[in-house]
Amino acid sequence: MPGMALVDRALLGPGPSNPYPEATAALAAPLLGHLDPEFLRVLDETCARLRRVWGTENARTLPLSGTGSIGMEAAFANFARPGDVVVVGVNGLFGERMVDVAGRYGADVVRVDHDWGQPVDVRRVLDAHPEPSMVAAVHAETSTGVRSDIKALAHAVHARDQRALVLADCVTSLAGIEVDIDAWGVDVAYSGTQKCLGVAPGLAPFTVSDRAWDRRVQRPPTWYLDLNLIGAYVDGSSGGRTYHHTAPVAMIASLHAALGRVLEEGLEAVHERHRAAGQRLHEGLGELGLELFAAEGHRLPELTTVRVPDGVDSAKVRQVLLTEYGIEIGAGVGAFASSVWRIGLMGHNARPERVELVLGALRRVLG
Numbered sequence: 294m295p296g297m298a299l300v301d302r303a304l305l306g307p308g309p310s311n312p313y314p315e316a317t318a319a320l321a322a323p324l325l326g327h328l329d330p331e332f333l334r335v336l337d338e339t340c341a342r343l344r345r346v347w348g349t350e351n352a353r354t355l356p357l358s359g360t361g362s363i364g365m366e367a368a369f370a371n372f373a374r375p376g377d378v379v380v381v382g383v384n385g386l387f388g389e390r391m392v393d394v395a396g397r398y399g400a401d402v403v404r405v406d407h408d409w410g411q412p413v414d415v416r417r418v419l420d421a422h423p424e425p426s427m428v429a430a431v432h433a434e435t436s437t438g439v440r441s442d443i444k445a446l447a448h449a450v451h452a453r454d455q456r457a458l459v460l461a462d463c464v465t466s467l468a469g470i471e472v473d474i475d476a477w478g479v480d481v482a483y484s485g486t487q488k489c490l491g492v493a494p495g496l497a498p499f500t501v502s503d504r505a506w507d508r509r510v511q512r513p514p515t516w517y518l519d520l521n522l523i524g525a526y527v528d529g530s531s532g533g534r535t536y537h538h539t540a541p542v543a544m545i546a547s548l549h550a551a552l553g554r555v556l557e558e559g560l561e562a563v564h565e566r567h568r569a570a571g572q573r574l575h576e577g578l579g580e581l582g583l584e585l586f587a588a589e590g591h592r593l594p595e596l597t598t599v600r601v602p603d604g605v606d607s608a609k610v611r612q613v614l615l616t617e618y619g620i621e622i623g624a625g626v627g628a629f630a631s632s633v634w635r636i637g638l639m640g641h642n643a644r645p646e647r648v649e650l651v652l653g654a655l656r657r658v659l660g
């Protein structure tokens with residue numbers, strides 16, 4: 294019976310991206326049990342490495358089992374009670390998803406809509422409610438290629454009201470652009486492994502401040518994502534580890550390896566590599582006569598949105614890139630599904646040769 298073909302693509306869409314080679318190699322290591330002391334050492338070290346990448350001292354920093362959306366679910370399940378006012382800055386698909394998820398956990402959601410392609414406006418979010426329990430926004434909106442200023446948002450929220458928690462979606466920002474949880478005053482944040490962290494999809498790095506932890510929901514309406522229960526396994530500081538669910542050991546080993554690679558290169562150097570790759574891509578697209586979609590000054594280097602030229606069949610171009618050049622790029626989202634392309638340069642793909650590859654292929658296909 295044929296298995297999945299061993300086709301090697303350049304994954305230059307919105308994710309997954311091609312993992313760092315170290316992350317892929319780690320998947321081939323002999324499997325260990327989830328309570329094996331050697332694996333627990335790797336788990337502890339993974340959490341320590343995550344703290345460095347998040348820029349936090351938060352004791353509760355761990356990889357959750359599941360993709361980025363699990364991080365979103367865990368955030369609302371553990372920190373929003375029914376009836377809590379949660380203000381969400383919405384400027385794309387993932388802000389919309391936050392509204393949906395928060396509502397399912399019973400929050401009284403106040404959504405603050407922005408035009409897609411624009412960053413979240415701190416003033417408008419602040420003015421949306423005088424005393425929210427939580428203010429949430431997406432740092433890097435993968436649907437539009439826009440960076441929002443989470444630092445300014447968190448500082449403004451805390452300056453007005455010491456009670457409100459700040460929640461940031463860092464799925465497409467962590468290990469690609471600066472994220473500084475403690476200095477920014479973010480209380481709860483989650484990410485995903487398949488973007489700039491350079492690992493396959495399957496884990497959601499998560500971090501919680503002590504302030505937020507003190508206000509957690511004691512018995513969230515989800516067993517799998519109850520951080521009290523998960524913490525009893527992940528946190529070995531009190532000596533014991535209680536089985537909760539079988540940890541995805543191979544994925545954690547892979548994340549451990551990718552984080553090692555990132556920290557060895559140096560976080561600043563990694564950010565600079567993303568910045569330079571994004572800038573070159575933006576310039577190159579301009580040289581091809583293409584127009585960028587995201588608002589100038591707020592463009593992500595790791596995820597670029599570009600308008601499909603008039604008269605060009607957007608799906609056809611993506612299909613030719615895939616089948617003839619082995620390059621995956623993404624379609625747009627929602628109303629922009631066929632009028633925008635999304636080009637990712639995340640993690641291991643944030644390199645000059647990947648930029649030239651996609652620019653060269655686009656030049657030929659559009660030429």
Ligand code: PLP
Pocket residue numbers: 307308360361362363387431433434435436462463464465485494
């Ligand atoms: N948030 C953002 C900003 C994302 O880009 C994504 C995925 O693309 C998610 C959340 C959801 O993550 P996942 O698809 O891994 O569940």
